[in-house]
Amino acid sequence: MLTIENIEVVYDTYVLVLKGLSLQVKSGAVTALLGANGAGKSTTLKAVSGLLASEEGEVTRGRITFDGVDITHMSPDRRVASGLVQVMEGRRIFQDLTVEENIRIGAFLEKDSRKIASRRELVYEYFPKLKERHTQVAGYLSGGEQQMLAIGRALMAGPRIMMLDEPSMGLSPLLVQEVCGIVRRLNREEGLTILLVEQNASFALAVADQGYVMEDGKVVLEGSGAELRGNQDVQEFYLGAGASERGRFSSVKWYRRKKRWV
Amino acid sequence: MSLDALISLCVSGIVVGSVYAMTAIGFVVIYKTTRVINFAQGELMMVGAYICLFLTVDYKLPFWAAFLMTGIVCALLGYVIERVVLRRVIGDPIVSVIMITLGLGIVLKAIVGAIFGVDVRVLPTPIPDGAVSIGGTPVSYHYLFSMAFSVLAMCAFAAFFRWSRLGLAMRATSSDQQAAMAMGVNVGQIFALSWAIACVVSAVGGMLIATINGVNLGVSAFGLKVFPVVILGGLDSIVGAAVGGVLIGVLENVADGVFKSVFDLDGFRDVAAFVVLVLVLMIRPYGLFGQHDIERI
């Protein structure tokens, strides 16, 4: 459904962040993108959603196609219109607007008022708390509620692929569980395709059908969710299972060298 | 100074203040969405007044048609200004952008001056000359018209920002540009739209001032008053702008009257607002109603 082929992203004309990254998001699946800080996960999402330009970033090579259409240089609003919607890192709700207004702005590009109404109902069904607080100024919501609002707002745009950037950031383990459940429900019940970027690998791999591990601007490992969960490297470095023998510093270096050749 | 004189000063202050308030909304719309401090606000008022004058006197259009046409022309003007000039300097240092708007003001004033000259001209209106007595104070129909119109316009704008889709998008953009972009809002269009709206608002303000004072290059000086108004009223709400506008309008009228009769000094009108402004800023650095953004390193 969404294919990224060998893209190279450069910030500010000379900072090379993505170095030939490729991945595929299959329709109806949850695809997870894992990696450490600075691996280029968020940049990948921004390349897909078109927000790169607002940060002086640019896709200089490769191409991104969505349903066979080349969207590499399409404007962000047209990408949203075609169903690619991103939930940004750090929630980024409109703090000064009310909850209801935040929800409404999600459907900015939708002209059909019946569709808007039905989506709104869906959002409030998923997040009953938001309905309770719909007149409140969004900035005063708690962190978890803000994350729900950000997801709800994105749902209003009628996405075909929802891209979630670190939805677990700054949330308590219980809330992460809740977000996890919601992602799963959206995928199963609404048939929504999801591209999930996470540092919290156990959460991401718990819901993912397909996963990619990124390092230094490239994909270094890919496989189905189960495969990745079973992978020793992933277990050790992302899920925190300490295999004593390989936990030594020298072997870490060995691992890194190995990854470089992948 | 007699009480009657004081009351009549207050009344004219309220009228002028309501026009200030409206123009201030134009300034705030640009500032909030694009973060540009527009020093050409007054010149935009002046351009509006002159276009209206041109249409009514030279093209013999009926006043209302000219009024409407002026709005449309100024919306286009604002759109073009944003697209051609301001779009290119997004992200430049704040001083540079201020200078660009100042340059814009100089250009607009020069163009209007070269075409129309420096004489004061009368803008013919269908509003009758007389006055009504409100509580014993005569208030001219021109005053009433200006005030009613600006109140109406402000309500229209309040409704626009509160309920319309584009108004909401503009508020979202001012709150978080990138997030708005991620929701499919074309931020470039919103920028252009905010300039178009600001131009229309200022043009209307200019026309209303013109119906009272006539048209000359001095109309542009009214634009400088938006600064005390926004500082006093805060940058966040239309109600704030209205309160600030009326406050400044009344204050400068009364202060001017007092200075004239007590100290025999002319021209305090234009400074009064700024004196108050400095005092306010010394006591409350971010204005009477303004909020201080939280800053992190």
Added chain:
Amino acid sequence: MSSGEFITSHAQAIRLFPTKLTRFRIALAAAFVLVFPFVASGYQLGLANLIFINVIAALGLNVITGFTGQISIGHGAFLGVGAYTSAYLVSVLGVPFFAAIVIAGLFTALVGSFFGVPSVRLKGLYLAIATLAAQFILEFVFRSWTSVTGGSNGMSAGSASAFGHELSGDTAFYWILLPIAALSLLFVRNLARTATGRALMAVRDHDLAAEIMGINLFRSKLIAFAIGSFLAGVAGALWGQYVGYVTPEQFTLGLSISLLVMIIVGGLGSALGCVLGAVFVTLLPEALSEGAALFVADPAAVAGTLAFLREGLFGALIIFVLVAEPAGLAARWQRIKTYWNVYPFAR
């Protein structure tokens, strides 16, 4: 083999005139300004004097806006404070010329610091407006304090004399203005190398971070306003003495804008930029007038329209320069230098 400049120590890095080439260029410029009065016409000399005054004023503004990042839209009025002070000192109190200039500078520094106080807590829009208010309030004082300033009629600046000679005429003032301008230039250029100067720039780049590093924000900003308005006061005083008469019309918002144009067109924070900007802004109207004279047969008949067109072109050029070269002429100069340094490998 080494080519280009190799800098191996801090002392080397912060040298005032880093390279032989710089020193050569400066010698060339010095030779030019020293020979200039002997070959120039009175009109050209007058322009040169205006440029010197503008350079001093622009340097002052550059300390406030370029170095410290505090917007000031009231700098023109600060010049007025200096001009009126020196005029009053010379014509009414009979203070000697140079003493009057210095006192005028100091008094303006005081006034400037007063209006700089809000800058400690204000930023961006709010500071811009506060300094704008300073402009209007000072202008009002010039106009209304009739007993001292002569109101809108203005006042005579008195007859200046120094070293036993009466100072008047373009040539005499050229030899007074040139060294003062050169000294100011040196001072501001040197400021960037001092601890104070670095503190100012730290405040500009991130005031909160600067404060955490132990820089006293209040002091730094006030110093910037004091230095900046001192130079403005000196420039204003010299201007008043040079013209011989001081009126409120000289020190309007327009002057403040011109000064801002000088430092921005020249390049924020660059001493050289001030010179380039001052030359540009002083000569531009003259060039535009000359240009207009070529196209119009009878300039006097359309003088009004021409004045507007000239102003319009001025505004348009401001916009054009800022859009085309937001970093100013000094940055363009740097780029030209780099281009030739690495020739033929430059893009």
